[in-house]
Amino acid sequence: MSSCFVKSTCGDCLLRCVFIVALWLVSVPAFAEPSLPLGHYPLPETGNIVGETYTVSVEDEKDTLLDIAHAHGVGYEEIRRANPDTSLWVPGKGTQVQIPAQHILPDVERKGVVINIAELRLYYYPEVQNDEMPRVETYPIGIGRDGFDTPLGITKTTMRLEDPAWYPPESVRxxxxxxxxxxxxxxxxxxxxxxxxxxxxLDIPGYLIHGTNQPDGIGMRASRGCIRMHPDDIKAVFDQIPNGTQVNIIDEPIKLGRDANHLPYVQAFTSLNEQETSISDLLNIVNNVDELPDTKRSNIDYEAMKNAIRRGSGRIEPLI
Structure with a gap:
């Protein structure tokens, strides 16, 4: 850039310098904008889809699929669904692994913590100042196994404990x-x-959001009802989530999404063969489709929607 300020009588050179300076000024905001950490996304101005699905190559022959999942902010079930034919423990150096890091935001108020047990994922909407960009942070979680269901409903955080002691409950004993x-x-x-x-x-006796000494279980139904997070993830949010933060625990196995162009997508996490989906759930999906502009609604592929729901693959699939 310093050469642009060398004294010159050449008009062409002067114009070229002005053009380069202008281009540099236009480019500065793009480079100056800070990048967000893994799993942090600006809230979309239009639509409700964040992130993207991408592919990585296994670089170390010692890496497991779970190592790769953790490095990219996804859990056990997510990485397995996205790569059903890849070995969990020895994927192999050079193997292409799909990272399902695209998410349809749950269809509830974007406030505090939202936990969707159907997709084994937590969403956190931090309060921001007027000059801050509204954003969402999302993390894979572990939840209650059969017989120890994680309770649904709206509650709040009550206390944060660092290096907590564990008192085994009566069922464990x-x-x-x-x-x-x-x-x-x-x-x-x-x-x-x-x-x-x-x-x-949480303000539900006996239930917590906590770390774990068995991080390989993140993204599985393996706890006694509590919400488990990877140690790195809960450490990242621990100081951010104040006492009294709303926590909305939902079970939303089927989500309808819209991109910036209002094109519709569906994301289903549990096959209808494995979990009953009530008539009200399906009616809600149809009602959301009905809110699309006529030109989009008339092109909906309902057969594709039915197949996506039946598969329950967790992929975000287009409906047009």
Missing amino acids: REAAARGDPPPNVVPPGPDNPLGQHAIL
């Missing part, structure tokens, strides 16, 4: 005693603590 291995009354902080290093208590 009974199971352990039946195996002849009764647990201690309390498990202190450390590598054996299933709560990890961070815990956020």
Whole structure:
């Protein structure tokens, strides 16, 4: 750029310098705009889809599919659905792995924490100042297994604990005693603590959002009802989520999305063969389709919608 300020009597050279300076000034905002961390997205001005699906190549022969999932902010079920023919433990150096990092935002108020148990994912909408960009942060989670369902409904955070102690509940004590291995009354902080290093208590007795000492279980239905996060993820949000933050726990297995051009998409996480979808759920989907402009609605491929819901693959699939 310094050469543009060399004194010259050449008109062409002067015009060329002015053009370069103008181009540089136009380009500065694009380079100056800070990039967001993994899993953080600006809220779309139009539509409700964030992120993108992309492919990476396995660089280290020691990498597992779970290592790759964690590095790209997705969970066990997500990475398995996206790569059904890839070995979980030895994908192999050079293997192409699809990263399903595109999400339709849940159809609820964008406030506080939203946990969609159907997709094993948490969304956090932080409060922002007037000069800040509204955004969403999203993370894979583990939830309650069969018989230990994570409760649904709106609650709030009540307390944050760093290096929490774990007091095994009665159900754990009974199971352990039946195996002849009764647990201690309390498990202190450390590598054996299933709560990890961070815990956020909810206003539902006995339920928390917490870390884990078994991060490979993130993205699975494996807990006793609590919401598990990868240790890195809960550490990232721990100081951001104040006490009293709203937490909305929902079960939305089918989501209808719209991109910036109002084109419709569907994302289904559980096959109709595995989980009943109520008539009200399906009517809600149809009603959302009905809100599209006539020119878009008339082109909806309802057969594609039915097939996507039946597959429950978690992919965002076009409906036109």
